[in-house]
Amino acid sequence: MPQYSRLSLPMILLGASLVAAALLTTASLGLPPWHGLAALPAAGLAWWLAGLWQELRLRRAAMEAAPWRAAIYGRDHGLVWQNGRGAGQALLEARPRLEQVLKAALWHLPPAEREAEISRRLILHECADGEAAELRDAAGHWMRECKRRLPGGAVASFAIDISYVGQGQAAPAESEARLRALLEAAPAGIWQIDAQGRTVYANTHLARLFGGAAPESLSASGLTLTPALPDPAHAEVPCGLSPGEREALLALPGRPALRLLVAVSPWVRSEGGAMGCVLSLLDMTPLEAAQERTGRPAERDPLTGLANRATFQAGLDAMARDPAGGILLVADLDHFKSANDRHGHGVGDALLVEAARRLREVVRPSDIVSRLGGDEFAILAPGALPDTAAALAGRVREALGPRLAIGGGELPLTACIGIACAPAHGAEGEALLRAADLALREAKAQGRNTAVLFEAGLRERSERRAELREAFAEAFAAGELELHLQPQQDTGRQEMVGAEALIRWNSRRLGRWISPGELIPAAGEAGLMPALDRFVLREAVRIIAGWGDRPDAPRVLGINISVTTLHDPAFAEEVAEVLALAGVAPHRLEIEIPEDLAIRDLPGVARTLAALRVVGVPLALDDFGGGHSGLPHVVRLPVQRLKLDRSIVAGLPDDPKSYAVLRATVALARSMGIEVIGEGVETQGQAFALRRAGCNIIQGFLVAQPMPVEELVPPLPEHGAGYGGQRLRASA
Numbered sequence: 001m002p003q004y005s006r007l008s009l010p011m012i013l014l015g016a017s018l019v020a021a022a023l024l025t026t027a028s029l030g031l032p033p034w035h036g037l038a039a040l041p042a043a044g045l046a047w048w049l050a051g052l053w054q055e056l057r058l059r060r061a062a063m064e065a066a067p068w069r070a071a072i073y074g075r076d077h078g079l080v081w082q083n084g085r086g087a088g089q090a091l092l093e094a095r096p097r098l099e100q101v102l103k104a105a106l107w108h109l110p111p112a113e114r115e116a117e118i119s120r121r122l123i124l125h126e127c128a129d130g131e132a133a134e135l136r137d138a139a140g141h142w143m144r145e146c147k148r149r150l151p152g153g154a155v156a157s158f159a160i161d162i163s164y165v166g167q168g169q170a171a172p173a174e175s176e177a178r179l180r181a182l183l184e185a186a187p188a189g190i191w192q193i194d195a196q197g198r199t200v201y202a203n204t205h206l207a208r209l210f211g212g213a214a215p216e217s218l219s220a221s222g223l224t225l226t227p228a229l230p231d232p233a234h235a236e237v238p239c240g241l242s243p244g245e246r247e248a249l250l251a252l253p254g255r256p257a258l259r260l261l262v263a264v265s266p267w268v269r270s271e272g273g274a275m276g277c278v279l280s281l282l283d284m285t286p287l288e289a290a291q292e293r294t295g296r297p298a299e300r301d302p303l304t305g306l307a308n309r310a311t312f313q314a315g316l317d318a319m320a321r322d323p324a325g326g327i328l329l330v331a332d333l334d335h336f337k338s339a340n341d342r343h344g345h346g347v348g349d350a351l352l353v354e355a356a357r358r359l360r361e362v363v364r365p366s367d368i369v370s371r372l373g374g375d376e377f378a379i380l381a382p383g384a385l386p387d388t389a390a391a392l393a394g395r396v397r398e399a400l401g402p403r404l405a406i407g408g409g410e411l412p413l414t415a416c417i418g419i420a421c422a423p424a425h426g427a428e429g430e431a432l433l434r435a436a437d438l439a440l441r442e443a444k445a446q447g448r449n450t451a452v453l454f455e456a457g458l459r460e461r462s463e464r465r466a467e468l469r470e471a472f473a474e475a476f477a478a479g480e481l482e483l484h485l486q487p488q489q490d491t492g493r494q495e496m497v498g499a500e501a502l503i504r505w506n507s508r509r510l511g512r513w514i515s516p517g518e519l520i521p522a523a524g525e526a527g528l529m530p531a532l533d534r535f536v537l538r539e540a541v542r543i544i545a546g547w548g549d550r551p552d553a554p555r556v557l558g559i560n561i562s563v564t565t566l567h568d569p570a571f572a573e574e575v576a577e578v579l580a581l582a583g584v585a586p587h588r589l590e591i592e593i594p595e596d597l598a599i600r601d602l603p604g605v606a607r608t609l610a611a612l613r614v615v616g617v618p619l620a621l622d623d624f625g626g627g628h629s630g631l632p633h634v635v636r637l638p639v640q641r642l643k644l645d646r647s648i649v650a651g652l653p654d655d656p657k658s659y660a661v662l663r664a665t666v667a668l669a670r671s672m673g674i675e676v677i678g679e680g681v682e683t684q685g686q687a688f689a690l691r692r693a694g695c696n697i698i699q700g701f702l703v704a705q706p707m708p709v710e711e712l713v714p715p716l717p718e719h720g721a722g723y724g725g726q727r728l729r730a731s732a
């Protein structure tokens with residue numbers, strides 16, 4: 001029976017009016033009055049319901065007025081109800097799951113600890129039994145929280161703000177003095193800075209670390225912490241520093257022997273929002289010296305704070321010995337060497353530190369993340385089952401994926417990944433590492449940002465590739481490489497206007513022709529791409545020189561040059577020299593730029609491209625529309641021609657999407673004075689569709705297959721054999 005179904009004036013009035021209405025109704029129907037008394041049970045029920053309703057209303061009002069936050073989470077961890085002391089209606093409408101609420105509340109913890117704490121709290125939630133636990137909410141308040149399971153599986157949570165507990169125990173001045181004394185007694189430098197990086201407070205220990213006086217600001221300290229990293233969750237954290245999880249071993253400028261462990265935590269207003277940072281600086285020099293004295297290698301990589309190779313090795317051996325097995329993942333950053341060479345070691349270090357931070361975020365607290373050296377990282381996940389390997393690789397790729405804003409620009413941060421599982425792929429640490437390395441090599445051969453899981457066939461494939469690499473290194477000296485030419489035709493005037501030179505290799509050692517699809521990755525792996533490009537350049541210029549002004553020869557000969565070579569600023573000078581020596585006009589040689597270059601690293605090759613334009617060599621963007629480059633990239637490239645990719649041409653004339661790409665490309669190119677060539681044209685229908693869209697120049701099997709030079713432009717009888725004398729022999 002509800003407490004509020006006691007007699008009260010409204011209740012009495014309601015009951016009386018129901019009975020009166022019943023009596024009046026029976027009288028008007030001409031029935032005896034005692035018939036009206038049958039309405040009494042209905043009046044009783046209405047009375048009881050009204051009491052219940054009032055009681056619920058009062059209970060709810062009491063919950064809303066309570067000084068603590070009350071909430072109910074459903075069985076599925078979703079927020080069902082909360083009182084006005086929660087984050088309000090917006091939160092209720094968003095219905096965040098408990099995991100999300102906890103993640104936001106525990107943002108101040110380092111990621112690994114945060115994950116562990118979230119798991120612990122979820123377990124507490126599952127067996128809610130009234131035990132109280134402390135937590136800090138997103139606004140920085142400390143709360144004491146108590147949970148109780150409700151009938152039906154939902155859980156009620158009550159939390160009270162305890163941030164101010166104890167404040168009344170000491171006068172403010174006294175407690176501040178006590179706090180200062182504590183900060184001064186700490187064996188670490190403690191440094192509070194505001195949003196602009198200016199010093200707000202520094203203890204004496206900090207001043208001592210800086211040689212007597214605390215710096216006025218972070219920038220004046222000369223301390224370079226990790227550069228500004230976009231962190232959407234805590235974008236308001238100032239000074240380019242990320243929240244509390246940041247910890248790094250650093251040296252002070254001018255005092256390289258001093259090793260400082262620096263930890264950074266945001267300083268948060270009570271109503272939320274960061275207004276600075278607190279840095280704690282711990283002098284690690286005595287510890288490191290002691291470690292060196294005892295001959296024990298340090299366990300951490302000083303730059304990234306990850307486990308170092310020795311720690312990794314110990315973990316790997318332990319995992320290999322353990323019957324529960326686990327997963328070994330090795331990752332090698334793409335583009336690292338070129339970023340380091342081009343932007344300097346500071347940027348290189350920042351890339352490594354950021355990669356380390358992202359890797360740490362995707363593993364369990366018990367996993368070991370280590371830097372094996374250079375740009376190579378490893379993750380050991382002891383006890384993880386082989387069928388979770390792909391998910392781990394996926395998480396790593398996703399975490400590394402976003403480009404890194406640095407020095408006013410953006411750099412890609414992707415990696416190739418090799419994975420091996422214990423015990424299936426190796427019973428000992430060494431065998432496991434070999435397997436993962438093999439998978440990594442396979443991933444690199446497949447291209448950037450790729451993950452490969454070890455399988456037995458990889459060994460054979462790797463041996464075949466090694467053989468190919470060796471044979472290719474010999475191919476230069478043996479004169480096995482040659483250029484075949486594929487003509488480009490003007491469909492309006494029905495004449496050959498140009499040609500593309502394509503590499504061909506008939507290997508004596510391997511006893512077969514090797515396609516560019518196989519040859520180019522082998523050359524890349526053997527580091528022979530620059531040599532191949534230089535061979536192609538000299539050979540093409542020699543061929544053009546041999547043609548002289550013959551009207552039946554192509555007016556321009558295109559060559560394919562790799563990104564590696566285009567990164568070399570001296571390449572343009574070399575091209576100018578080769579052309580001048582052979583007496584060939586620059587406009588007769590065209591350089592085709594690989595299409596994905598546009599998104600991969602335009603700034604890296606921009607100088608070479610500009611210098612090539614100064615030399616007077618036309619540039620073409622190859623395979624346009626086949627991969628990642630889009631029309632906006634074209635605007636940023638100093639190209640004179642776009643070579644429309646075979647995949648677009650293949651969709652013509654029937655595929656409306658291909659036709660739309662074609663029309664848009666031609667329209668944009670025309671407005672920028674760029675010529676469009678259709679590549680891989682095999683049918684009259686494709687040629688016609690291209691022409692209708694305004695693209696008159698085509699290259700493809702419809703016109704001719706790539707062919708030896710002498711077939712495209714037969715030598716004149718008086719010239720005898722060959723063009724311009726001896727064929728070149730390239731040196732590797």
Ligand code: C2E
Nearest residue numbers: 502503516517536560561562680681682699700701702706
């Ligand atoms: P690419 O530069 O786009 O060259 C065009 C490719 O398409 C050539 O393949 C050519 O034989 C093929 N092709 C031409 N017309 C048709 C057609 O109508 N149908 C079909 N299905 N294919 C057609 P190839 O010679 O196998 O070369 C493949 C790629 O290898 C080239 O694509 C280029 O990216 C690279 N490559 C070739 N030679 C060199 C070289 O000397 N140096 C460099 N760095 N890369 C080269």
Ligand code: MG
Nearest residue numbers: 500560592622
């Ligand atoms: Mg090409």
Ligand code: MG
Nearest residue numbers: 622623643679
């Ligand atoms: Mg192409």
